[in-house]
């Protein structure tokens with residue numbers, strides 16, 4: 001299968017439980033909840049996206065015909081050393097393209113595989129760290145994983161989300177024009193519900209990609 005990749009880059013994971021970890025980010029092009037075009041945003045299911053995932057024109061982006069070629073590029077960007085290798089696969093929606101061949105090729109090169117997904121498509125076997133970030137108005141199909149990272153505010157019933165099979169529950173303020181209000185609301189929520197932890201987008205605070 002040919003993979004459409006927006007960009008691949010080395011940075012720190014900015015969000016969630018693994019925040020602060022060195023990681024290669026592999027961002028796939030395309031999403032099932034928004035076209036990525038600004039003129040479609042207000043009619044999209046997911047309207048608050050902070051990411052350009054359209055096309056294959058980003059740094060190290062392109063069409064990769066083989067899983068091994070793509071995994072080689074990820075390994076090249078990691079550089080020397082096979083210990084503690086981490087790749088974060090995101091998008092767009094990575095579950096539209098992530099398959100067993102790519103999972104195997106990345107494992108063969110020593111990577112732990114973390115994935116950021118909206119949860120509308122079931123995850124394949126072999127993911128080492130699964131982060132699901134549900135979107136109001138979409139159907140949540142993947143109801144288990146390592147972390148549920150809820151962008152706030154959204155009209156979810158938190159009691160229902162807490163009943164799902166996740167090891168960690170995180171709340172992440174919605175970036176945008178109301179980010180300060182969203183951050184205050186997220187802090188208030190954690191103070192009321194200690195099951196949840198605050199996730200900040202630390203890469204934005206630090207000026208990292």
Ligand SMILES: C[S@@+](CC[C@H](N)C(=O)[O-])C[C@H]1O[C@@H](n2cnc3c(N)ncnc32)[C@H](O)[C@@H]1O
Pocket residue numbers: 031048049050051090091092093094116117118119132133149151172173174175176201
């Ligand atoms: C760009 S998405 C790509 C992965 C996948 N499509 C998803 O939504 O989980 C990566 C992460 O950024 C979060 N995110 C997107 N827009 C955001 C915003 N405006 N503020 C805070 N988090 C945001 C998503 O919820 C998700 O956890």
Ligand SMILES: Nc1nc2[nH]cc(C(=O)O)c2c(=O)[nH]1
Pocket residue numbers: 011012013014015025051090091116203208209
């Ligand atoms: N540094 C950094 N950390 C991130 N964690 C999740 C991201 C994403 O866009 O999926 C992201 C991102 O875009 N950059």
Ligand code: SF4
Pocket residue numbers: 031032033034046047048049050051053091092093118135
């Ligand atoms: S589901 Fe993820 S990639 Fe798609 S529009 Fe929403 S935040 Fe962006």
Ligand SMILES: [Mg+2]
Pocket residue numbers: 050051
């Ligand atoms: Mg991002």
